[in-house]
Amino acid sequence: MSEKVEPPLAVLFVCLGNICRSPMAEGVFRKAALDAGLECRVDSVGTAGYHIGESPDPRAITTARNHGVDISELKGRQLAPSDFEEFTHIFALDTANLAGIRSRVPRGAESQIALLLDSVPGREGQTVADPYYGDEEDFERVWRDISVAVEHVIEQLKAEMPD
Ligand code: 4NP
Numbered sequence: 001m002s003e004k005v006e007p008p009l010a011v012l013f014v015c016l017g018n019i020c021r022s023p024m025a026e027g028v029f030r031k032a033a034l035d036a037g038l039e040c041r042v043d044s045v046g047t048a049g050y051h052i053g054e055s056p057d058p059r060a061i062t063t064a065r066n067h068g069v070d071i072s073e074l075k076g077r078q079l080a081p082s083d084f085e086e087f088t089h090i091f092a093l094d095t096a097n098l099a100g101i102r103s104r105v106p107r108g109a110e111s112q113i114a115l116l117l118d119s120v121p122g123r124e125g126q127t128v129a130d131p132y133y134g135d136e137e138d139f140e141r142v143w144r145d146i147s148v149a150v151e152h153v154i155e156q157l158k159a160e161m162p163d
Helices: 021-036 058-066 095-102 136-160
Strands: 010-015 041-046 089-092 112-115
Touching: 010 021, 010 095, 021 041, 021 058, 021 136, 058 136, 089 095, 089 136, 095 112
Parallel strands: 010 041, 010 089, 089 112
Antiparallel strands: none
């Protein structure tokens, strides 16, 4: 018997610091996957190491909480070579971090790497804007952008799964 075994789904979201956008994406995705009955590991990282071990930005925690999602227990970590073995799908929150991810792909890695907003028809190539130097409304806009994209990502992943 040589049936092809699909790897378990594992999704990684990547921004710069792993304290604003990607932890919010992780929170949105975890809830959406649960609601959709999609079995999937999810995590987030930063391409930079500025905030390793830190909790998400308080504004990100508040925004998520306002939408019924708790991300307060997450801790910042930096993209590692092993992530390319462990995650089947890697989504960059912006184009600079997409380039940062692509520049670190180890030889032989098979993760699918994409810009998050490429999943949204009409928003291909767009960035989820960095809210770090912004205000609450910027965090709210990030949440909306991520939520729309995650709905599309979940549909794509469901379509990829064997019946
Ligand atoms: P994130 O936002 O990439 O969405 O987590 C940032 C967080 C921290 C910094 C920049 C962006 N920083 O320069 O420390």
